[in-house]
Amino acid sequence: MRQKKITEIHSQYIQNKERHEKVIAKRKRGLYRRLTGAFIVFSFFAFLIITGIAEQLSLLNEKQTEQKELTEEYKALLEEKAQLKDEVNKLKDEEYIGEIARRDFFMSKPGETIFKLPE
Template sequence: MSLKRDQKAETREVTSIRNDYVRSVEMEGERKKAHRVRLFRRLTVFGLLVLMATIWVGSTIYAQTQTISEKEELRIQALQQLEEVEKQQSQLEEQILLLNDEEYLAKLARKDYFLSDEGEIIFTTPNTEKKDEEKPSEEE
C-alpha cells in the first residue's frame, strides 16, 4: 500500500491528508455521485414508461379513430339503403292502391296481355327499334 501512495505522490505535487474529515468528505462525494446515478436511472426508467404509455395511448386512439370512421361509412351506406327501401316501399304501396282500382287493372290487362273491350280490335305494329338494330348488321 505504501508503494501505491508513493506512486500517487509522485504523480501529484500535493499529497492528500488521510484523516477522518477527508474520508467523510470523500464518502459524502461518493454518496452524492451514487445518488445522481440512481436518480438518473430512475428518471430514465420513468421516462421510458411514460414513452411506452404515450405510444400505447396513441395507438389505441388511432385504432379507435379508424374503427369509428369505418362504422360511419357503414352507417352512411345503411342510410342510403334505407332511403332506397323506403322509395321502393312507397312505390309498392302506390302499386297496391292502383291494383285495387278496377279501371287500372283493365288498362293493364289490355296493354300487357292484348285483351280488348267489347267491340275493340287490337292492331300490333312492328317494333321500330328492332328494325334499326337489324339494319347495321345487314350492311356489314
C-alpha cells in the same frame, strides 16, 4: 529542476468530503436510472393508449361509413315502399287493371280492335 512530491493530507475533513462526493455521485446514478425506468414505463403506457385511440378512430370511421351506406339503403327502401303502395292502390282500380291487360296481354274490350305498331 526537481519535482517535489506533494503528500496528501489525510485529515478527517478530506475523508468526509470524498465520502460525501461519492454518495452524491451514487445518488445521481440512481436518479438517472429511476428516471430512465420511469420514462420506459411511461412510454409503454403512452404507446398502449395511442394505439387504443387509433383503433377506436378507425373503428369509428368504419361505423360512420357503414351508417351512411345503410341510411342511403333505407331511403331507397322507403322510396320502393311508397312505389309499391302506390302500385297496390292502382291495382285496386279496375280501369288500371284493364289497361295493363290490354298493354301486356293484348286483351280487348268487347267491340274493340287492337293494332300493334312497330317501335
